[in-house]
Amino acid sequence: MTEELWTNVDRQICDRLLPADAALDAALDASEAGGLPPISVTANQGKFMELLARLTGARQILEIGTLGGYSTIWLARALPREGRLVTLEANPHYAEIAVANIARAGLSEAVEMRVGPALETLPPLIAEQAVFDLIFIDADKRNYPGYFELSLELSRPGTLIVADNMVRDGAILDSDVRGREDEDVKGIRRLYELLAAEPRVNADVTAIQTVGSKGHDGFALALVR
Numbered sequence: 373m374t375e376e377l378w379t380n381v382d383r384q385i386c387d388r389l390l391p392a393d394a395a396l397d398a399a400l401d402a403s404e405a406g407g408l409p410p411i412s413v414t415a416n417q418g419k420f421m422e423l424l425a426r427l428t429g430a431r432q433i434l435e436i437g438t439l440g441g442y443s444t445i446w447l448a449r450a451l452p453r454e455g456r457l458v459t460l461e462a463n464p465h466y467a468e469i470a471v472a473n474i475a476r477a478g479l480s481e482a483v484e485m486r487v488g489p490a491l492e493t494l495p496p497l498i499a500e501q502a503v504f505d506l507i508f509i510d511a512d513k514r515n516y517p518g519y520f521e522l523s524l525e526l527s528r529p530g531t532l533i534v535a536d537n538m539v540r541d542g543a544i545l546d547s548d549v550r551g552r553e554d555e556d557v558k559g560i561r562r563l564y565e566l567l568a569a570e571p572r573v574n575a576d577v578t579a580i581q582t583v584g585s586k587g588h589d590g591f592a593l594a595l596v597r
């Protein structure tokens with residue numbers, strides 16, 4: 373009942389505020405046809421990500437966890453002409469579908485796909501001395517602590533780090549038994565500890581819970597000092 377209500381409200385928000393978009397719809401259709409799990413950001417969350425990228429004036433964006441490239445398309449659309457987005461995906465089948473979806477959206481020039489476990493594809497970016505203005509962490513939750521530490525190495529003062537799925541239906545609560553053995557929940561809990569302890573972000577960090585067609589979840593925002 374409650375989740376149905378959240379879903380109906382999400383649908384109405386998207387119907388009222390977000391025009392039909394052929395490239396984004398095609399990306400979701402191709403992802404479903406390719407057997408990808410339906411875990412992309414929602415359309416209203418995607419628009420929120422685009423707005424964050426524009427608000428921060430991001431020219432260099434890093435995304436950890438591409439899936440079918442749905443959030444990638446939203447973020448890449450915020451880039452100025454010379455901007456670029458690097459997106460990291462472990463699953464080659466997902467990456468292939470994402471590359472096609474990104475091409476259909478006319479964003480191939482701006483987007484670079486790197487395939488492999490992100491804990492292995494992030495260090496080369498550090499070696500290349502890449503610096504990003506906005507970093508979206510959305511891959512496997514058990515590795516969020518590592519992604520955050522490596523993201524700091526790819527940041528400058530003013531970089532915005534966004535982490536998705538920071539609530540997980542309340543499983544992050546200290547009192548919730550799911551956090552005792554679930555490696556993904558443990559990873560998210562550990563990220564809260566790191567965000568609170570890390571002097572480069574702990575003065576400017578928050579997390580917001582969300583409800584909607586993806587249930588009860590949330591995201592964290594951290595501004596690097």
Ligand code: SAH
Binds near residue numbers: 411436439512515
């Ligand atoms: N950002 C996407 C959703 C990402 S879902 C969107 O909103 O549209 C999480 C993705 O992380 C999945 O595609 C999964 O294959 C990928 N992933 C899981 N483990 C990974 C790893 N170790 N390195 C990189 N990507 C990983």
Ligand code: DHB
Binds near residue numbers: 411412413510536537
């Ligand atoms: C899952 C991953 C996500 O990034 C998300 O937004 C929702 C669910 C998952 O792995 O279940």
Ligand code: MG
Binds near residue numbers: 412510536
């Ligand atoms: Mg997510």
